[in-house]
Amino acid sequence: MNAIWKVVVVVVLTGSVVAVMALKQSGKGKKGQVAAEAPTVPVTAVAQDDAQGSSATERKQALPRLVDLGSNTCIPCKMMVPVLDELKKEYAGRLSVEFYDVREDPSVGAKYGIRVIPTQIFFDASGKELFRHEGFIAKEDIVAKFKECGVDLAAGASLAPTFKRLVPARVDDRPKDSICYMCDGNIDPKTLVTVATDKGPVRLCSPHCYFIMYSCLTEDKTGFEKKVTTTDWTAGTAVAISEAAFLYGQDETTGRPWVRAFADRDDAVADRAASGGNVLALEPLRQKEMSHRCGFCDRACYPQDAAEVIVEGGVRTWGCCSHCALGVAARTGKDIEVHEKDRLTKQAIVVKTFGGKITSLEPSTAVAWFGQRQKPDGAWGSAGCFHQGFFTNAENLKKWVQQSPCETGRLISINQALADKMKLSPEQIQKACKIGECAPK
Ligand SMILES: [Zn+2]
Numbered sequence: 268m269n270a271i272w273k274v275v276v277v278v279v280l281t282g283s284v285v286a287v288m289a290l291k292q293s294g295k296g297k298k299g300q301v302a303a304e305a306p307t308v309p310v311t312a313v314a315q316d317d318a319q320g321s322s323a324t325e326r327k328q329a330l331p332r333l334v335d336l337g338s339n340t341c342i343p344c345k346m347m348v349p350v351l352d353e354l355k356k357e358y359a360g361r362l363s364v365e366f367y368d369v370r371e372d373p374s375v376g377a378k379y380g381i382r383v384i385p386t387q388i389f390f391d392a393s394g395k396e397l398f399r400h401e402g403f404i405a406k407e408d409i410v411a412k413f414k415e416c417g418v419d420l421a422a423g424a425s426l427a428p429t430f431k432r433l434v435p436a437r438v439d440d441r442p443k444d445s446i447c448y449m450c451d452g453n454i455d456p457k458t459l460v461t462v463a464t465d466k467g468p469v470r471l472c473s474p475h476c477y478f479i480m481y482s483c484l485t486e487d488k489t490g491f492e493k494k495v496t497t498t499d500w501t502a503g504t505a506v507a508i509s510e511a512a513f514l515y516g517q518d519e520t521t522g523r524p525w526v527r528a529f530a531d532r533d534d535a536v537a538d539r540a541a542s543g544g545n546v547l548a549l550e551p552l553r554q555k556e557m558s559h560r561c562g563f564c565d566r567a568c569y570p571q572d573a574a575e576v577i578v579e580g581g582v583r584t585w586g587c588c589s590h591c592a593l594g595v596a597a598r599t600g601k602d603i604e605v606h607e608k609d610r611l612t613k614q615a616i617v618v619k620t621f622g623g624k625i626t627s628l629e630p631s632t633a634v635a636w637f638g639q640r641q642k643p644d645g646a647w648g649s650a651g652c653f654h655q656g657f658f659t660n661a662e663n664l665k666k667w668v669q670q671s672p673c674e675t676g677r678l679i680s681i682n683q684a685l686a687d688k689m690k691l692s693p694e695q696i697q698k699a700c701k702i703g704e705c706a707p708k
């Protein structure tokens with residue numbers, strides 16, 4: 268078999284160069300001509316569906332693939348080299364580009380059942396052959412052919428920074444005292460939590476936002492409670508957080524927790540009769556609140572608000588925001604699967620990574636909003652976890668931005684969002700989303 272194939276390759280080589288030159292000169296060459304000059308090679312089942320032929324690693328990547336079969340000596344094959352290099356760079360993480368020298372390894376040519384070199388075979392992410400081309404082919408034509416076959420290599424990236432809003436459509440003119448330090452939401456006076464700091468009181472919309480803040484403090488937390496007051500749900504008066512009794516309930520539809528504080532435990536018990544839930548002291552409440560943490564930045568979060576992240580090996584964690592969810596790949600160094608919801612429509616978005624690159628995005632049109640704010644020194648920084656999100660497409664993102672006139676930032680591809688996280692150093696990951704490191708406050 269090998270001896271025969273070697274002869275075939277030599278003949279094929281000569282035939283293809285001539286064939287491709289002929290095509291160039293006449294400008295209307297037919298593939299039939301090429302085939303006629305090349306001897307027939309048995310077509311194997313592998314050539315029709317490569318799922319079995321590719322290695323375990325390739326299958327795990329689940330990327331569309333371009334396989335180029337050629338040799339280092341044939342002229343059109345050499346012309347393919349810069350094309351393949353550019354494809355590798357431009358579509359990293361979205362297209363697997365493979366080159367095989369059929370002269371060095373004749374069995375590859377037989378495996379794919381090619382007739383001439385160079386031959387390019389287009390596979391989708393499942394390993395199904397979509398198309399094959401014989402002779403030299405330009406990069407643009409490869410991308411266009413993939414698209415024609417239903418594989419949009421430019422998904423996400425093609426939408427790269429085409430939309431941004433750097434000046435808010437409306438200035439946030441709410442009184443400063445009415446804005447939650449953590450989430451920027453409106454403060455309900457019945458659930459206000461206040462933390463005394465050197466720079467004055469920090470006001471939070473709820474015990475939950477207090478625990479988010481608590482979970483991302485870098486300072487020594489010994490005796491921290493002494494600085495904190497919460498609000499009696501009934502009377503609206505301040506009460507030391509360590510003295511309060513808390514009614515902890517869950518929304519019947521969403522399962523999302525809610526927390527009310529009471530100066531008098533009896534009032535909490537009375538409210539429980541009407542509202543349900545459990546009466547808890549501070550410590551068991553803290554345990555509940557701190558039991559779910561962001562797998563990237565360690566912030567306390569409710570799973571109902573968070574993106575679910577499944578880490579290679581099956582461990583489940585959360586991303587307190589969409590970008591943090593991708594950051595789990597950077598922090599753990601493992602492949603992840605992110606299940607997030609469109610911030611506008613709640614439609615599902617699933618992102619899978621392999622080796623720090625995105626290998627699958629559903630839907631492929633999904634994009635990210637990178638919420639940013641200008642710091643007093645003019646530099647742009649992240650606007651914080653509450654101002655980020657994924658969307659199933661750019662239209663949804665734009666609608667959400669329109670509905671959120673105070674938000675500033677830009678549309679980025681989910682590829683870009685992951686790349687931004689992957690380039691962080693361990694020290695930067697340690698600092699991520701910590702108080703004073705993230706939102707410019
Ligand atoms: Zn808040």
Ligand SMILES: [Zn+2]
Nearest residue numbers: 561564587591
């Ligand atoms: Zn986070």
